[in-house]
Amino acid sequence: MIIATWNIERLKHKKDIDKILHACEQIKADILVLTETDKQVQPNYKYCFETPSPYEINPSLYKPTENRVSIFTNYPCIQQYETYDKYTSICIELETEKGNLTIYATIIGIYGNRHPTFKDDLLKQTADFKNIADAGKNLCIIGDFNCSFADNYYFTTFGRNTLLKSFEENKIRLLTGGKRECIDHIAISQSFIKNAEPQVKEWNENKELSDHNGIFVFI
Secondary structure, three states: OOEEEEEEHHOOOOHHHHHHHHHHHHOOOOOEEEEEOOOOOOOOOEEEEEOHHHHOOOOOOOOOOEEEEEEEEEOOOOEEOOOOOOOOOEEEEEEEEEEEEEEEEEEEEOOOOOOOHHHHHHHHHHHHHHHEEEEOOOOEEEEEOOOOOOOOOOEEEEEEEEHHHHHHHHEEEEEOOOOOOEEEEEEEEEHHHHOOEEEEEEEOOOOOOOOOEEEEEOO
């Protein structure tokens, strides 16, 4: 199983949209999460689940085609769960060959980790994580965390510690935490991974198509 995420920077490189789409499809992910995304980027998957466009609430800042988070997959969705902020996070339970997996796809802190809203956003999202884990669901938290874990690239002590504490309490393994200059992550319940040792790889490392690397795990 391949699970991937990429922040495509609100399609600032629109002239390269064909390359962006090709890069998404080349990964051949079973579950692909795009953040800071746009409906103009539609990889070839059977299902797409997405947050509403923030154009609805802030038309001066967003284009009608933009949305913050989209999940692309060929796995069927069993159920969708409410998140504290429907414009920034989406949570669906998928039926996979390895068992059911609940995908919580998100951006933590849409204005970055120094903005006053970051702490509140993080705490409310980690409360979501706990509620889902407490319900006995295998959980995959994925997207733009606005936090690196392996270096001083981009993080706050509060953000890093809060996330690591949440993962520990909910028995979730941060698979991408060892990557340098990485703020986009994939964290999955240990009960789903079991004894597997997932491989982690990146793409767009030259930042040609976005200011974020894409990252995926192979389980």
